[in-house]
Amino acid sequence: MLQPFDRGFNDVLALFGAGRLAEAEAAAFALAAAHPAAVAAHNILGVIQASGGKSSADTHFQKAIALKPDWDEPYANLGLTLCQRRDFAAAEAPLRTALDLKPTNAAAAVSLGNALRELGARDEAAARYRQALAAGADQAVVHNNLGAVLLDLARASEAAASFRRAVEIHPAMAEAHLNLGRALRHQGHFAESLPSLERAMALNPTSGETAVVLANTLRDLGRTTDAIAVYSRALELKPDDREAGYNLGLALNAAGRHGEGLAAIAASAGIAHLSVTPSGPAPARVDIAAPTGPTFIGAWRMDRPEDCDQLIDFFERRELDHAAGRSARGLDTTVKHSTDLTVLPKDLDKPEFAAVKAHLRHLEACIGDYGVQWPHFGAMLKQVDVGPFTLQRYEPGGHFQHIHAERMSFGFIHRVLAWMTYLNDVEDGGETTFPHYDLTVRPQRGKTLIWPAEWTHVHAGMVVKTGRKYIITGWMHFPHSSGPIAK
Numbered sequence: 001m002l003q004p005f006d007r008g009f010n011d012v013l014a015l016f017g018a019g020r021l022a023e024a025e026a027a028a029f030a031l032a033a034a035h036p037a038a039v040a041a042h043n044i045l046g047v048i049q050a051s052g053g054k055s056s057a058d059t060h061f062q063k064a065i066a067l068k069p070d071w072d073e074p075y076a077n078l079g080l081t082l083c084q085r086r087d088f089a090a091a092e093a094p095l096r097t098a099l100d101l102k103p104t105n106a107a108a109a110v111s112l113g114n115a116l117r118e119l120g121a122r123d124e125a126a127a128r129y130r131q132a133l134a135a136g137a138d139q140a141v142v143h144n145n146l147g148a149v150l151l152d153l154a155r156a157s158e159a160a161a162s163f164r165r166a167v168e169i170h171p172a173m174a175e176a177h178l179n180l181g182r183a184l185r186h187q188g189h190f191a192e193s194l195p196s197l198e199r200a201m202a203l204n205p206t207s208g209e210t211a212v213v214l215a216n217t218l219r220d221l222g223r224t225t226d227a228i229a230v231y232s233r234a235l236e237l238k239p240d241d242r243e244a245g246y247n248l249g250l251a252l253n254a255a256g257r258h259g260e261g262l263a264a265i266a267a268s269a270g271i272a273h274l275s276v277t278p279s280g281p282a283p284a285r286v287d288i289a290a291p292t293g294p295t296f297i298g299a300w301r302m303d304r305p306e307d308c309d310q311l312i313d314f315f316e317r318r319e320l321d322h323a324a325g326r327s328a329r330g331l332d333t334t335v336k337h338s339t340d341l342t343v344l345p346k347d348l349d350k351p352e353f354a355a356v357k358a359h360l361r362h363l364e365a366c367i368g369d370y371g372v373q374w375p376h377f378g379a380m381l382k383q384v385d386v387g388p389f390t391l392q393r394y395e396p397g398g399h400f401q402h403i404h405a406e407r408m409s410f411g412f413i414h415r416v417l418a419w420m421t422y423l424n425d426v427e428d429g430g431e432t433t434f435p436h437y438d439l440t441v442r443p444q445r446g447k448t449l450i451w452p453a454e455w456t457h458v459h460a461g462m463v464v465k466t467g468r469k470y471i472i473t474g475w476m477h478f479p480h481s482s483g484p485i486a487k
Contacts, residue, residue, distance in 0.1 A: 042067065062078070073105075091111065103131070109129070109132035123153065151179070180193075197214040209238070278369065278371070283365055286447055295437045300448045315393060427465075434451075435459075
């Protein structure tokens with residue numbers, strides 16, 4: 001025969017299981033009041049309140065912990081509740097305690113993995129997800145979360161294996177199909193990623209995020225017309241998606257629809273307008289004379305080379321926004337091997353972008369002096385535009401050693417000039433070569449180059465042999481009528 005507490009506890013569970021939360025909470029309160037030393041009553045009351053989003057659940061978990069400090073469940077439940085409120089720092093301690101008490105508590109291991117990933121401790125997050133799997137949590141969501149953190153760690157092949165296991169367990173899990181497509185893209189397997197992304201889109205046809213990744217893949221595969229259609233669909237689903245708008249602009253440019261393309265880029269990512277008319281003193285010129293004679297390559301020294309340190313710090317603080325370096329040929333480390341961070345001109349007025357905006361003012365002074373050095377250019381254009389640009393880091397072995405120009409197809413016909421500033425001195429390697437002029441430029445902190453985008457100025461970035469190389473680089477193109485002005 002059941003004891004009164006057991007009958008009451010079973011009644012609470014039945015009400016909770018039936019979704020009758022208010023009645024379940026009231027019954028749990030009565031049970032805890034009648035049995036104040038019953039740890040299970042306080043724990044279930046916390047669970048019920050947490051399911052309703054009530055922060056008072058914490059008090060009941062703490063009461064259960066005080067009554068029985070060697071029981072893992074209330075610690076795990078408290079940690080899970082804090083994770084749901086996105087207080088990951090506070091969640092870490094109770095989740096660790098739960099696992100110290102019971103290493104096979106799979107739910108606690110998953111929650112701790114989630115918290116650690118959000119806190120940036122990705123290696124341990126992966127270990128905790130593996131701990132949950134070893135404890136028997138062979139669930140699609142755990143494999144998906146493990147794959148996600150492995151992808152964060154640039155371990156795309158391992159991530160793909162985890163995502164494959166997730167879709168094997170749960171074939172209708174759209175997120176896992178999407179993530180598998182992403183992992184394959186990271187490895188450069190664009191054709192192989194397409195079925196996963198199409199499946200993800202079919203399972204979740206209202207996902208703007210999936211539509212963007214699918215459209216990116218179609219563009220990488222050269223299916224520009226299809227990509228434009230899917231980007232347009234993505235913007236219908238998520239009108240403020242800047243990635244979709246920017247990439248739609250790139251696809252329209254590739255299709256020869258430059259007016260529409262630049263308008264899409266201006267509306268989504270922004271375009272900075274730089275005056276070619278000098279308005280103040282120019283930065284000091286740097287002599288990079290080539291043995292062949294004039295090169296139309298301008299070079300200057302930043303007035304404050306120490307500002308380069310701020311730009312490097314800006315890059316390093318945005319690790320989650322880093323991406324493998326790409327070229328017009330796509331993702332291919334034999335062509336380009338770097339880590340890139342894209343900057344959108346629309347963000348330049350944000351306080352944290354102050355150093356980047358200041359660098360555009362330096363760039364404007366350089367282009368003004370470029371027009372002085374080559375007056376026909378200054379007479380031809382009174383303004384140039386700068387769209388999204390990148391900061392890049394090259395580790396030892398990194399390079400962009402494929403000989404290339406910045407206007408090599410109809411999609412880039414709007415480009416006029418390229419620009420680049422070296423942000424640090426490189427110990428050995430990393431030079432920029434211009435083979436038509438027998439010119440090699442050594443990377444030196446604060447040195448800015450501007451050169452024509454044409455085939456006449458093909459160039460390459462040599463392998464970094466020792467140390468790291470940081471640059472900030474982009475293009476100047478013919479003026480467009482809209483976009484925020486970088487002043």
